[in-house]
Amino acid sequence: MKSIRKFLLPLLLLCLTASAAPLKSDWKLCRGATLETRDGKQYLRVVIRPEEKEAMNCAEAEFDLAPWADSMVELTIRARAKGVSAPVNYYNGVKFMLNFTDETGKEYWNNVVRLDGTFDWRDISFAALIGRPGKKSLLKLGLQESSGEVEFDLGSLRVTKLFGAPAEPYTAVYSDTVASAPQFRGVMSPVRFKAEDFDTLGEWNVNLVRAQMIRNWGKAGTDRDLGEYDVWLDGMLDHYEKMFPLGYRKGIRFVIDLHTLPGGRYESGEMAMFHEKEYADHFIAVWKKIAERFKDNPAVWGYDLVNEPSQIRRAPYDYWNLQRRAAEAVREIDPERPVILESNGWDAPETFRYLAPLKLKNIIYQVHMYKPGAYTHQRVKVRDGRLKPGEKPIPYPGKIAGTDYDKEKLRRDLQPVRDFQKKYGARIYVGEFSAAIWAPGAADYLRDCIELFEEYGWDWTYHAFRESPVWDVEKAGTNRGDIRPAADTDRRRVLLEGFRRNKVN
Structure with a gap:
C-alpha cells in the first residue's frame, strides 16, 4: 500500500x-x-x-x-x-x-x-x-x-x-401505581398459547408474559398487504383476549408485543414503516385499535410498541418519532397503562447511549440482551445446528470473538442502559435474553444476566417459553436433529430460581 x-x-x-x-x-x-x-x-x-x-x-x-x-x-x-x-x-x-x-x-x-x-x-x-x-x-x-x-x-x-444523546435534563414520570408495582419476572410467550401452558407458568411462579404477535420472522418483503395483515392481527388479538384471563387467574400480567409490523422489513432489516407513509400511518392506527380493545383489561400490564426497531439511514418516520406518535395516540385512549419504548439497533444495549427519553408519563424502556451474539446465537442460523468438521463449541465464560467474557464483561455491555436508568430515573425492562440450548455454559450465562438485572432492579422476561426449541429450557440437545424433551435442565433451574423472587401467585 x-x-x-x-x-x-x-x-x-x-x-x-x-x-x-x-x-x-x-x-x-x-x-x-x-x-x-x-x-x-x-x-x-x-x-x-x-x-x-x-x-x-x-x-x-x-x-x-x-x-x-x-x-x-x-x-x-x-x-x-x-x-x-x-x-x-x-x-x-x-x-x-x-x-x-x-x-x-x-x-x-x-x-x-x-x-x-x-x-x-x-x-x-x-x-x-x-x-x-x-x-x-x-x-x-x-x-x-x-x-x-x-x-x-x-x-x-x-x-x-x-x-x-439529548442535552437537556429530564426525569421520567411514573404514576403511583406504576412506581409501586412489584418487579416483574417472566417469559416470552409461544406463538399461540394452550390453556395448559398457564398451569406450568403458574407452577413456575411467573408474574409477567410478553405476548408476542409474530409471523414471518427473519423474512424480508412481507406484510405489505394491509388488509391481509389486519385479518391476521385481529386473529391474534382474539386469541389473546381469550388467553389473558387464564393467565390473570394465575397472577400473570401481560405485555402486548407487536413483533411483526405493518409493511414488514427490508432486506437490510429496516422496518418499511420508517420510510413509507402508508405503513407508518397504519402502525399508529393499529395501536389505537389495540388500546381501545384492551384499555379496561386488568391482565394487560403494558403496550410494547415496536419489537427490535432497526433504522440504519435517514428516514421520514424515524424509529423514535414514530414510537412517540404511537405513544401519544395510545395516551389519548389509555392514559395510565405503561407504554414500552425500544431502542434502535434491534434494541441493543449500546444504542441507549443516544436514546432520548419520551416526555410522557409511564414510559418503560426495553432492552434485549444477547451479547455476545457469537456465543448466544452460535449455530442458530446453521440449518441443522451442527458443528463443522474441526469446529468447537463456544463456552461461557471464556474468550469469545477475541474478548474475555464473564459477568463483569456483561455488566460493561449493559452499562449504557444502566447509565440511562440513572440519568433519567427510568424503569428498565429486559424484554428478551437467552442462549441457544447447545451453548456450553448457558445456565451460567443466564444466571449472570439475571443477577445483573436483579442488582439494577430491572423487570425481565426470558426468550422464550415453548416457542422455538432452540431457546426452550424444557428441551436439550447438541444440534437441531438432537433436540428432545428434558424434564429438568440446568437452564430451567436457573429461571425457576429467579421466579422464586416473585411474590407467591
Whole structure:
C-alpha cells in the first residue's frame, strides 16, 4: 500500500443541525487505485482483475470521530460501478467502510452490503454507532472479494448525525401505581398459547408474559398487504383476549408485543414503516385499535410498541418519532397503562447511549440482551445446528470473538442502559435474553444476566417459553436433529430460581 502525499481530501462532515467541520486526510492507495481530478472534482477509481479479487483492495484515509461520540451517524457517498463480480460474502463487493476502535480497543467494521454488478452514479450509505471513539478510525473505499471497477466522488462524502444523546435534563414520570408495582419476572410467550401452558407458568411462579404477535420472522418483503395483515392481527388479538384471563387467574400480567409490523422489513432489516407513509400511518392506527380493545383489561400490564426497531439511514418516520406518535395516540385512549419504548439497533444495549427519553408519563424502556451474539446465537442460523468438521463449541465464560467474557464483561455491555436508568430515573425492562440450548455454559450465562438485572432492579422476561426449541429450557440437545424433551435442565433451574423472587401467585 503506497501513500499519496500532498493529495488531501476535504471531507465535509454535515450533521442534521447543519453544523459542518472540514477534515483533511491523506489517502493511502491500494492495488488498482488511482486518484483523478475532473472538472475541479476529485475521484477515487479502483480497478481489480479477476485474479486479484480475493484480497481487500481498498484505499483508506484517517479522520477524527470525536465530534460524533455517543451518536449514530449515516455515511453517504456517490459511487458508480461496472462489472463488479458477486462476492462470496454478502458484506463484500463494493466496499464503503468505516473501521474504528472504541475507547476499550474493541474494533468495529460498518459498511454497505449486497452491492455489486453495474450501476450509474448514485448515493450509497450505511449507519454506524460511534460510542466512545478510540485511536483508530479509517475510511475504506474499493472492492473486496470482487473484480471489476468502482469509482467514488470524494467530494460527495457526508457524515450525518441521525441520533445523539439529548442535552437537556429530564426525569421520567411514573404514576403511583406504576412506581409501586412489584418487579416483574417472566417469559416470552409461544406463538399461540394452550390453556395448559398457564398451569406450568403458574407452577413456575411467573408474574409477567410478553405476548408476542409474530409471523414471518427473519423474512424480508412481507406484510405489505394491509388488509391481509389486519385479518391476521385481529386473529391474534382474539386469541389473546381469550388467553389473558387464564393467565390473570394465575397472577400473570401481560405485555402486548407487536413483533411483526405493518409493511414488514427490508432486506437490510429496516422496518418499511420508517420510510413509507402508508405503513407508518397504519402502525399508529393499529395501536389505537389495540388500546381501545384492551384499555379496561386488568391482565394487560403494558403496550410494547415496536419489537427490535432497526433504522440504519435517514428516514421520514424515524424509529423514535414514530414510537412517540404511537405513544401519544395510545395516551389519548389509555392514559395510565405503561407504554414500552425500544431502542434502535434491534434494541441493543449500546444504542441507549443516544436514546432520548419520551416526555410522557409511564414510559418503560426495553432492552434485549444477547451479547455476545457469537456465543448466544452460535449455530442458530446453521440449518441443522451442527458443528463443522474441526469446529468447537463456544463456552461461557471464556474468550469469545477475541474478548474475555464473564459477568463483569456483561455488566460493561449493559452499562449504557444502566447509565440511562440513572440519568433519567427510568424503569428498565429486559424484554428478551437467552442462549441457544447447545451453548456450553448457558445456565451460567443466564444466571449472570439475571443477577445483573436483579442488582439494577430491572423487570425481565426470558426468550422464550415453548416457542422455538432452540431457546426452550424444557428441551436439550447438541444440534437441531438432537433436540428432545428434558424434564429438568440446568437452564430451567436457573429461571425457576429467579421466579422464586416473585411474590407467591
